[in-house]
Amino acid sequence: xxxxxxxxxxxxxxxxxxxxxxxxxxxxxxxxxxxxxxxxxxxxxxxxxxxxxxxxxxxxxxxxxxxxxxxxxxxxxxxxxxxxxxxxxxxxxxxxxxxxxxxxxxxxxxxxxxxxxxxxxxxxxxxxxxxxxxxxxxxxxxxxxxxxxxxxxxxxxxxxxxxxxxxxxxxxxxxxxxxxxxxxxxxxxxxxxxxxxxxxxxxxxxxxxxxxxxxxxxxxxxxxxxxxxxxxxxxxxxxxxxxxxxxxxxxxxxxxxxxxxxxxxxxxxxxxxxxxxxxxxxxxxxxxxxxxxxxxxxxxxxxxxxx
Amino acid sequence: xxxxxxxxxxxxxxxxxxxxxxxxxxxxxxxxxxxxxxxxxxxxxxxxxxxxxxxxxxxxxxxxxxxxxxxxxxxxxxxxxxxxxxxxxxxxxxxxxxxxxxxxxxxxxxxxxxxxxxxxxxxxxxxxxxxxxxxxxxxxxxxxxxxxxxxxxxxxxxxxxxxxxxxxxxxxxxxxxxxxxxxxxxxxxxxxxxxxxxxxxxxxxxxxxxxxxxxxxxxxxxxxxxxxxxxxxxxxxxxxxxxxxxxxxxxxxxxxxxxxxxxxxxxxxxxxxxxxxxxxxxxxxxxxxxxxxxxxxx
Numbered sequence: 205x206x207x208x209x210x211x212x213x214x215x216x217x218x219x220x221x222x223x224x225x226x227x228x229x230x231x232x233x234x235x236x237x238x239x240x241x242x243x244x245x246x247x248x249x250x251x252x253x254x255x256x257x258x259x260x261x262x263x264x265x266x267x268x269x270x271x272x273x274x275x276x277x278x279x280x281x282x283x284x285x286x287x288x289x290x291x292x293x294x295x296x297x298x299x300x301x302x303x304x305x306x307x308x309x310x311x312x313x314x315x316x317x318x319x320x321x322x323x324x325x326x327x328x329x330x331x332x333x334x335x336x337x338x339x340x341x342x343x344x345x346x347x348x349x350x351x352x353x354x355x356x357x358x359x360x361x362x363x364x365x366x367x368x369x370x371x372x373x374x375x376x377x378x379x380x381x382x383x384x385x386x387x388x389x390x391x392x393x394x395x396x397x398x399x400x401x402x403x404x405x406x407x408x409x410x411x412x413x414x415x416x417x418x419x420x421x422x423x424x425x426x427x428x429x430x431x432x433x434x435x436x437x438x439x440x441x442x443x444x445x446x447x448x449x450x451x452x453x454x455x456x457x458x459x460x461x462x463x464x465x466x467x468x469x470x471x472x473x474x475x476x477x478x479x480x481x482x483x484x485x486x487x488x489x490x491x492x493x494x495x496x497x498x499x500x501x502x503x504x505x506x507x508x509x510x511x
Numbered sequence: 512x513x514x515x516x517x518x519x520x521x522x523x524x525x526x527x528x529x530x531x532x533x534x535x536x537x538x539x540x541x542x543x544x545x546x547x548x549x550x551x552x553x554x555x556x557x558x559x560x561x562x563x564x565x566x567x568x569x570x571x572x573x574x575x576x577x578x579x580x581x582x583x584x585x586x587x588x589x590x591x592x593x594x595x596x597x598x599x600x601x602x603x604x605x606x607x608x609x610x611x612x613x614x615x616x617x618x619x620x621x622x623x624x625x626x627x628x629x630x631x632x633x634x635x636x637x638x639x640x641x642x643x644x645x646x647x648x649x650x651x652x653x654x655x656x657x658x659x660x661x662x663x664x665x666x667x668x669x670x671x672x673x674x675x676x677x678x679x680x681x682x683x684x685x686x687x688x689x690x691x692x693x694x695x696x697x698x699x700x701x702x703x704x705x706x707x708x709x710x711x712x713x714x715x716x717x718x719x720x721x722x723x724x725x726x727x728x729x730x731x732x733x734x735x736x737x738x739x740x741x742x743x744x745x746x747x748x749x750x751x752x753x754x755x756x757x758x759x760x761x762x763x764x765x766x767x768x769x770x771x772x773x774x775x776x777x778x779x780x781x782x783x784x785x786x787x788x789x790x791x792x793x794x795x796x797x798x799x800x801x802x803x804x805x806x807x808x809x
Contacts, residue, residue, distance in 0.1 A: 224629045224630065224631065224709070225629070225631040225632070227625070227629065227709035227710075228625040228626075228629035228631045228634075229625075229631070230625075230709070230710075231621040231622060231624060231625035231629075231713065232621070232622050232625045232626070232637065234618050234621060234622075235618040235619065235621065235622035235641075235678070235683060236622070236637075238618060238674070238677060238678040239641060239644065239678055239680070241674075242652065242656065242674070242675045242678045243644050243647065243652065243678065243680070245659065246651075246652045246655035246656045246659060247647065247651070247652070247655070249655045249658065249659055250651065250654065250655035250658075253655065253658060307547075310543070311543075311544070311547055314540050314543060314544055315544075317537070317540060318534040319534045319535060319536055319537040319540055320536060320537065320540050320541055320544060321536055321541070322544075326544050326547075326548060327795075328791075328792060328795060329547075329548045329551055329552055330547060330548070330551050331791065331795070332551060332552065332555065332788055332791065333551055333554075333555075334734075334791075335734070335784065335787040335788045335790075335791045336555075336784050336787075336788075337737060337738040337740070337755075337756050337783075337784075337787075338738055338740060338756075339738075339740045339756035339757070339759065339760050340755075340756060340759060340780050340783060340784055343759055343760070343763050343776060343780055344554060344557075344558055344780055345554065346763070347561070347773075347777065348554060348557060348574075352570050353569055353570055353574065354574065355557060355573065355574030355575045358573055358574060385550070385551065385554065388551075389551060442646065442648065445648060446648035446649065446650045446651075448650055448740075448741055449740040449741065452740075452744075453740075453760055453763065456760070456763045456764045456766065456767075457763070457766065457767075468648075468650045471650070471654060472650075472654065472741075472745070475654050475657070475658075475745075480658060483654060484654070484655065484658075487650065487651045487654050487655070488651070490648060490650065490651060491647060491648055491651040494646060494647070494648050494651075495643075495646050495647070498646050499646075
């Protein structure tokens with residue numbers, strides 16, 4: 205990475221009034237071209253596709269693409285399975301996200317406290333699952349849940365309990381556990397980094413006033429790192445809305461996961477079945493929901509955080 | 512990357528602030544941390560143990576302890592499986608991740624630097640649009656991208672996975688924060704007075720000052736691509752282009768029909784997780800500075 209390439213020769217040679225503007229766009233252009241091709245164009249295209257459907261003039265006639273307006277959206281939202289998928293991840297998010305973030309927050313506060321040892325080891329141990337790709341983690345936990353292999357079942361069987369963690373009743377929470385396992389340490393690290401940035405003398409005054417560790421954690425530390433917690437919450441909400449990999453992989457070992465288990469799986473299934481219009485409409489619905497929820501959540505919490 | 516000592520001064524690191532005093536250890540805190548360690552590490556321990564077992568022992572012996580040592584046989588089975596297709600998958604993952612992260616980091620660095628260090632009309636709008644890209648679910652992009660590339664007959668090519676992997680809006684966001692914090696404006700001005708071109712300033716000076724941040728962006732992008740599942744699933748149809756995540760997934764789908772695959776899948780899973788875990792342990796300081804920067808401006 206030395207001076208071998210100069211992507212902006214025009215700006216480089218130019219001296220005078222506004223060389224910086226040209227240079228700036230020169231630096232931005234390579235990224236923006238890729239961003240346009242792989243972000244903006246697909247978004248435009250998926251909206252376009254969602255407004256079209258296919259018709260055949262006769263049973264064996266050629267396929268024609270026709271404008272159908274919002275019909276695909278109506279069929280998506282009228283599709284009971286798709287709507288149930290939305291409800292399922294809403295339930296998932298309401299439970300899994302707060303539980304995971306609470307675990308992350310407690311662990312971050314404990315690691316930040318002066319009353320523990322081996323901080324480095326714990327920090328690493330909690331973060332290791334993040335290095336396991338979602339698909340591999342799902343394969344691994346699939347084995348850990350399967351009653352024939354599971355060490356849990358091997359431990360509980362003598363006690364007379366032989367739960368099937370892949371059955372329809374509990375599979376949603378088995379997936380929640382898998383997602384929590386993967387991302388709790390990552391979120392913990394974001395919060396921990398924010399905690400480490402607080403100047404220590406902030407606590408001294410409180411300590412002189414006789415505040416306990418718990419009071420300092422709850423009254424001083426948590427409010428200060430609230431923006432970091434909000435950030436992890438937004439990332440988690442986005443992640444929940446596009447939940448795909450884990451249930452898709454789990455579906456290979458659990459019959460309880462249908463082809464419309466989450467909205468994203470449903471959209472993918474429609475595309476695979478070449479129902480492009482319907483699949484595109486489902487994708488747009490997921491995207492809009494993600495953006496709206498993230499923005500609303502940011503707005504709501506910003507007010508509270510900034511007081 | 513030699514300039515690793517130039518930790519960005521966004522904040523103090525933990526190492527820079529030794530605890531003021533050593534308080535008594537709290538047994539309750541240690542117990543909670545110990546329990547959490549078990550939760551996070553036991554599944555990995557299970558994977559290590561399971562990789563040393565024969566398919567028969569996987570079901571018949573206790574999961575969390577060793578039985579007859581079958582690791583070498585398992586490794587051989589993985590290596591020989593379909594003429595070594597597993598190593599092909601690992602190689603593909605490495606290609607997609609290294610290629611995507613290397614080019615992606617450079618593009619993000621240039622864009623972030625421009626957004627941080629130049630005043631120009633449309634700057635904030637450009638940044639907002641890019642930042643909006645962070646919010647767009649990847650699932651909403653992969654599917655239309657497939658439809659688009661399908662019309663040009665470009666699906667099922669290495670490029671269909673590699674090129675989209677080079678674009679990281681989050682990388683631009685991080686690069687902007689880092690460039691603002693670690694590239695002093697006076698230094699750039701001094702360079703300009705000396706007659707250095709804008710590109711020379713960036714490639715000889717700014718890029719070096721941003722080096723630690725670039726490692727962080729590279730790591731984020733590397734992991735994101737290594738973990739990617741949906742994009743290759745949608746794009747690729749031939750086995751020999753699969754990354755390891757997709758390859759193992761397809762093996763897993765055959766599990767009910769071919770139970771003997773169990774030992775191979777388990778061992779291959781361990782092999783595909785190890786490189787990343789090792790990279791994490793070696794490079795963790797870059798993770799922390801990156802995560803810290805991410806949380807600063809939330």
